[in-house]
Amino acid sequence: MIDHGPDHTQTRRGLLQAGAAGAALTPLMLAGAARAQAAMSANPNRILVVLELSGGNDGLNTVVPYGDDAYYRARPNIGIRKARLRTIDDHFGFNGGMVGFERLYKDGKLAIVHGCGYPDPSFSHFTSMAYWQTAAPNRGDALGWVGRLADAMAPTAPPNYLVNISAIQSLAVRAEKHVPIVFNNPDNFTREAFSEEKAALAQTPNHAAVANPAQQYLLDLAKSANQSSTLVRQAWSNYRSPIDYGLNDLGLRRVAAMINAQMPARLYYAAYANNAFDTHVTQGDLHGRLLTYTSDAVYGFMQDLERMGRANDVTVMIFSEFGRRVPENTSLGTDHGAANAMFVVGEKVKGGHYGQLPSLTELDAGDNLKFTTDFRRVYATMIEGWLGQPSAPAILKGQFERFAMFA
């Protein structure tokens, strides 16, 4: 499954559509479920890392369909010539700085899922991101899908199970039962106190339930803070790695440190934050740089896992809240679009192309790619196929056929 050209994708599509047609469980899916169960019992330590690229990454200039003339017709100025790409087959090439992605792809460890989106797409960063973070397009949800996943995987909510590398908590990790660990700088995740004060600070208030919900929330947090801070700080200070993650590690180095320390967390959420990929204007240099950093960080992370002997335990899923419109705008940039490519990276991932390629000429009324893959199918693939959780329909509030993506 390593080197799939577009032709192969077309074959795949036939298969996938046949699978999707029947509402009842097909033998293929049942077999998949059995495998998922086996995976769960075989390896209870599998870890999922979700990496968010915020701002709407221009997928067409990330995995460039250089074999399709329509791409260059739509993007006469910002379309990237084949010579400047890192070609991976006779149709696609990665943006020139994405050396790490090219290597991962050629090593068969990187899956590209084409045409991911949802019906009636929102073009608002915040709305669309909330849809992706809650896995509830055009509806939203009070809890994030990663939070609901944690609740399903560990209903007793053991501490330190769900980690969000961020200055502020992402909606994606908001859970009913779990209090996610959220930190940006591990060195700051500590109670600074004089020796005389420590005893008084170590105890957490033993309140019965209080009437003020904000107060209750803070009391719960205080408990979680005490449990986690020492663990995180020690993990970080004990971590040493010679691996070069590039100019921006996107938090993945901190994830590696936690994994290195055998933290019990099974779900990590990191982000290229603050709308970084919102490239309306003169996007060429900037977008290339963002992708280079992303590719460097992911590649560094995979190398680091290998160094620690944990590569078999970790899969990374990468997404953005939407792609960009197919035609370029007149500011040498692109405006908010719809369907986009997602990436799944890991030692156990069967690399290659997944999903049906969206047409570059049959666009929707707003000049956008029509989505061909509901993004929740990729989530279901992570939940069932990777983590071995049978409860994807309950977590995602619907049936989504997963891809056979794991070896």
Next chain:
Amino acid sequence: MAKSGAASSDWQGDLSPISAAEWTPEFAAHLLARAGFSGTPADIARLAAMGPTQAVRSLVYFKPVDARTLPAFDESGIHDPGLEPFPESRPAATDLAKKTGQALGVRARPSGNRRLQPVADKFFYWLRASQLETNRVAYWWANRMLNSPAPLQEKMALFWHGHFASNEDKVRDYRKLLGQLRLYQTMGTGNFRDLTVAVARDPGMLSFLDAGKNVKGAPNENFAREIMELFTMGVGNYTERDVREGARAFTGWNYVDLKFVVNADQHDNGPKTFLGHTGNFDGIGIIDIIMQQPATSRYVSGKIYRFFARQDLDPALQAKLGDAFRQGRYEIKPLLELILRSRDFYSPASVGTRIQSPIQLAVSTYKKLGLDAVPGVPDFNGATGVLGQRLFAPPTVAGWPDGRSWITPGLLLERGNFARDVLFPDINFIPPDRYNFAADIRAVSNKIRDGADITTATAQPGDRVTAESNRAADRDEDFNTRYASYRGWQLAIQKVKPISRATAQIDLSGLVQAQGWRTTRQVVDGFIARFMWVAPGEDVRLRLTTFLDGQLGTTDIQAASSYMEEPLRMLLHLVMSQPEYQLD
């Protein structure tokens, strides 16, 4: 302050005004916390004595503050006309210099190695200098929050800064952000329609939303979309077509340096159909149509309500607020008066239920301590930034997410650390506006001063560079980016005035004596009442009292009066580390 209000829970949702008979000192304290940045017992007593009508009016209908009370921003003088128009990236600056022989008011050297170095240096100089100067603007503003006799003016400016959010990182010009802040200070309690028009013509906002790239024939939709989605109506009240048509109306809107301009030849004069209206609208026409929408008044008044009262807002109440706002022609002061006088605002659902924002936490802590200047240690911007809210740096155009998202387990600990940094300033504190914390910049500086040439000084350690981004940095021969980055910092630090690093002047012993508290338990109860909104449980009071007993060696305050300052500060640190301290 920590009291349970006398309010009845059936005040919830009731917009009728609270009566003088129902008014209590606790409500006065609640009003001052929400409409301002809290205060000392004397500030609270003053408002309590006024009665509810006058107390609210004194805050809402404030007298303009003169420049003697609050001095204007003291400019460092870092800008020069050569910097305009500032190129959008370092490559754009050096490419321009390559083509024309100069950029940023600096000429390329006629010959020799690194001909374009001075241009690259100047580019980074301005990026760094603008950043440092923005930190000074933030200090200036924080001092106004602390000292203004009209705190609601600053509170509303803070609200608008989160609503019409721009950040320095993208705008890269402190002057535009200062101009935007002045707009929020002068028009922030005026008329919402006028404010929106002013924001749509504000160079800071035009720059932040790439409006200058929105031209006839090729509208860039960013600006129109955010105006509708985030500034006025909220998502779901317009179509994608409205976004496109709206963008056409704003075509040609641009800025030159600090002035708003309309480029007539880039403006689309054709008819547009927007929210059911057809005409040759310009941006102001679009804003006026937006103001007719009930969605606009509901969205904006609801957001103001959430900022002042509480997060959960009943749709029926929101509809009432929206109607009042629209019928009042979007005048902001009457809306504020309505909210701040309402029984709902004083109901148990509103009082003591809000998690303070980091800026509110910092400024109200200083207020309650009775300070008259924002301390230089800890650094205000660094401290509030770690807590998740740095002025002029909202994470996105959507501003800061409010409510519970202010706090995580880690940030709860950080809030306690902030209190300690105020009460026990670190003597090893290094001013971030004088010292460079980036290891690579420091390394370059050390090597240059040791006499190394630029190539040697800027070389990366040779091994282990496998990341493409680290490989690419040294490629161009016309200039050296790492050296330019170092020179930029150096020039900026030389030019930008330093921030005063005076520490907080705190005298807790004096406070305890003045209050006449005689026992350690009285001190604990007194601190909780003065500094906390929601009291912790009896177990915490007992633990704090035991702590103070242990530190003083006695329960008798008189006996300990000559040596109690440090133990009292530790006690206050413990109080401010309680989960309940985050509430107001």
